Amino acid sequence: MMRLASSHNALKQHYDAVVVGSGYGGGVTASRLARAGKRVAVLERGREVVTGEFPTRFPELRNEMQIHGRKMSSGAETALFDVRIGEDMHVIVGCGLGGGSLVNAGVALRPDQRVFNDEVWPGAIRQDGLLDEGFRRAESWLAPQTDPRATEMVKYKSLEAAGKALGDTTTTTRVAVSFEERVNSAGITQPACTRCGDCCGGCNVGAKNTIALTYLPDAKRHGAELFTHIKVRYVTKDADGRWRVFFSMLSPDGRSVERDGEITADFVVLAAGTLGSTEILMRSRMQGLALSDRLGTRFSANGDIIAFGWGAKPIINAIGIGHPPKLDGREIGAAVSGHIEYRDRENLAHELNVQEGVLPSAMAPALPLLFLPNGRLLGALQSLIKGVYNGPFAHLQTFFAVSHDSASGVFHLDDDKLTLRWPGAKDEPTHRRLDEKLTALVEQSGGTYVKNPLAGTIMGHQPATAHPLGGCGMGNERAEGVVNHKGQVFDGTPGRSDTEVHAGLYVIDGAIIPRSLGCNPLYTITALAERAMLHLAADFGLSYKI
Ligand SMILES: Cc1cc2nc3c(=O)[nH]c(=O)nc-3n(C[C@H](O)[C@H](O)[C@H](O)COP(=O)(O)OP(=O)(O)OC[C@H]3O[C@@H](n4cnc5c(N)ncnc54)[C@H](O)[C@@H]3O)c2cc1C
Numbered sequence: 369m370m371r372l373a374s375s376h377n378a379l380k381q382h383y384d385a386v387v388v389g390s391g392y393g394g395g396v397t398a399s400r401l402a403r404a405g406k407r408v409a410v411l412e413r414g415r416e417v418v419t420g421e422f423p424t425r426f427p428e429l430r431n432e433m434q435i436h437g438r439k440m441s442s443g444a445e446t447a448l449f450d451v452r453i454g455e456d457m458h459v460i461v462g463c464g465l466g467g468g469s470l471v472n473a474g475v476a477l478r479p480d481q482r483v484f485n486d487e488v489w490p491g492a493i494r495q496d497g498l499l500d501e502g503f504r505r506a507e508s509w510l511a512p513q514t515d516p517r518a519t520e521m522v523k524y525k526s527l528e529a530a531g532k533a534l535g536d537t538t539t540t541t542r543v544a545v546s547f548e549e550r551v552n553s554a555g556i557t558q559p560a561c562t563r564c565g566d567c568c569g570g571c572n573v574g575a576k577n578t579i580a581l582t583y584l585p586d587a588k589r590h591g592a593e594l595f596t597h598i599k600v601r602y603v604t605k606d607a608d609g610r611w612r613v614f615f616s617m618l619s620p621d622g623r624s625v626e627r628d629g630e631i632t633a634d635f636v637v638l639a640a641g642t643l644g645s646t647e648i649l650m651r652s653r654m655q656g657l658a659l660s661d662r663l664g665t666r667f668s669a670n671g672d673i674i675a676f677g678w679g680a681k682p683i684i685n686a687i688g689i690g691h692p693p694k695l696d697g698r699e700i701g702a703a704v705s706g707h708i709e710y711r712d713r714e715n716l717a718h719e720l721n722v723q724e725g726v727l728p729s730a731m732a733p734a735l736p737l738l739f740l741p742n743g744r745l746l747g748a749l750q751s752l753i754k755g756v757y758n759g760p761f762a763h764l765q766t767f768f769a770v771s772h773d774s775a776s777g778v779f780h781l782d783d784d785k786l787t788l789r790w791p792g793a794k795d796e797p798t799h800r801r802l803d804e805k806l807t808a809l810v811e812q813s814g815g816t817y818v819k820n821p822l823a824g825t826i827m828g829h830q831p832a833t834a835h836p837l838g839g840c841g842m843g844n845e846r847a848e849g850v851v852n853h854k855g856q857v858f859d860g861t862p863g864r865s866d867t868e869v870h871a872g873l874y875v876i877d878g879a880i881i882p883r884s885l886g887c888n889p890l891y892t893i894t895a896l897a898e899r900a901m902l903h904l905a906a907d908f909g910l911s912y913k914i
């Protein structure tokens with residue numbers, strides 16, 4: 369398997385463009401700037417984990433967890449799953465060359481147009497037609513599709529049956545997965561999905577259309593240099609207008625800092641995700657960079673939850689078998705094969721999207737223990753005896769649900785650590801609506817709704833999201849947002865006009881999305897990044913073909 373990352377020795381003192389982070393925003397940006405002939409460096413804090421190296425056993429999975437709270441930290445800073453324990457809400461994001469795409473379910477849905485009609489978006493997003501072009505490009509590069517055999521999957525059938533009894537329609541879900549062997553837009557041959565269900569632990573087949581298999585190899589092929597184990601701390605502007613990027617180089621095991629360093633660039637694109645980009649801008653502000661007062665506000669969890677049903681009558685098969693398969697002759701399906709959309713034409717905020725999900729195979733041994741605190745001791749013991757694929761855990765239902773929230777979370781930098789405050793998070797009305805729908809679906813299958821099996825652990829009763837959005841939200845002007853519709857960072861220097869930007873400084877990732885989307889965000893983040901690149905090219909007389 370071809371590796372993309374270069375050795376730290378190859379890092380130069382100056383680049384035309386430095387891209388910080390390598391998820392959807394970073395991947396698109398690096399590819400497009402490199403295609404436009406710019407000398408690009410991508411700085412990613414995580415490791416390069418290639419196909420075949422994702423965790424398949426629980427001890428490996430445990431080593432891929434980094435958990436950070438206000439008063440505690442554990443695990444390597446380069447571990448694949450970055451869990452932030454918050455007082456009001458927990459957040460989980462991916463970490464590695466490819467960002468969240470390495471460990472996500474790949475669900476690629478486009479939001480309802482009413483989302484973009486919200487005045488919270490800058491008017492240009494609705495008016496210049498480039499958002500549609502962004503989605504077209506995202507479509508051709510991420511190649512989302514529904515599994516042609518989705519409706520045969522047991523987990524799909526069980527959602528369909530429960531939904532039907534309640535009068536709801538289940539539809540197949542578009543995921544960024546190759547269901548047939550193909551050569552992708554970056555020229556990489558991807559094998560067909562084996563329907564092993566391990567997408568959220570990392571695809572060991574190479575069938576998930578991650579950023580590491582699409583935009584990043586394309587960036588490299590066009591000359592971009594990619595570096596891992598580099599954690600950017602903040603940026604400053606030199607007197608000549610160049611940007612200076614300050615970072616820490618992490619040790620190979622990700623557990624310590626080897627040395628600090630700095631490089632310069634004409635363009636800096638922060639694409640470190642909602643948490644990373646907000647944190648870098650907050651630190652940059654402490655170093656004197658004048659920014660909008662809106663920095664850190666409008667955090668949305670995208671009304672996202674993961675929940676379970678215990679004791680369903682039918683077999684569900686919602687635990688991955690991995691690759692190589694831990695069980696012969698069973699197909700699970702991609703992490704999501706089907707979903708139910710609960711539409712509300714009158715009130716967008718009431719819409720819900722409930723997806724049947726799969727837990728990765730490496731989690732299997734931990735499941736009986738996870739479910740102990742909720743009193744299902746007997747079932748857990750039976751599973752220990754029969755194994756999770758045949759005991760009560762074969763009947764475990766997993767749901768990923770997405771909806772709308774009020775985007776009222778606020779980030780702060782406390783003791784140099786990003787913290788999230790959202791005292792009303794668990795009382796957001798969407799949780800009640802989701803609980804009602806999920807309870808009905810689970811009971812229809814003969815099971816019991818388990819909102820949070822982790823409640824008895826360090827996670828407590830706070831909600832958790834894997835879809836953090838906002839913190840550097842877009843706006844028409846500085847008083848409304850941190851960046852404009854192109855991702856350019858507003859200049860907060862007193863006396864500057866309301867729309868003036870810091871030339872050459874961008875945020876292009878989930879952080880710029882100013883509200884919940886009501887569907888999974890990767891497709892929108894990719895489209896907004898493609899759109900931002902079209903604007904950047906037009907503004908600076910660059911051109912590139914894709
Ligand atoms: C388990 C899971 C399942 C999900 N399923 C779906 C799904 O099915 N569909 C969907 O649409 N979304 C899903 N998501 C969410 C989706 O993956 C994210 O919304 C998306 O990855 C965000 O893209 P991004 O470009 O904003 O940043 P990210 O993809 O988060 O990438 C940011 C990168 O920046 C790096 N970084 C952070 N700080 C620094 C720093 N200081 N210096 C250098 N690098 C830094 C990070 O390590 C990371 O690699 C899921 C997420 C998880 C965790």
Ligand code: SF4
Pocket residue numbers: 545546560561562563564565566567568570571572573574575576701702703
């Ligand atoms: S189901 Fe398995 S093979 Fe298919 S994309 Fe997910 S992890 Fe890869």
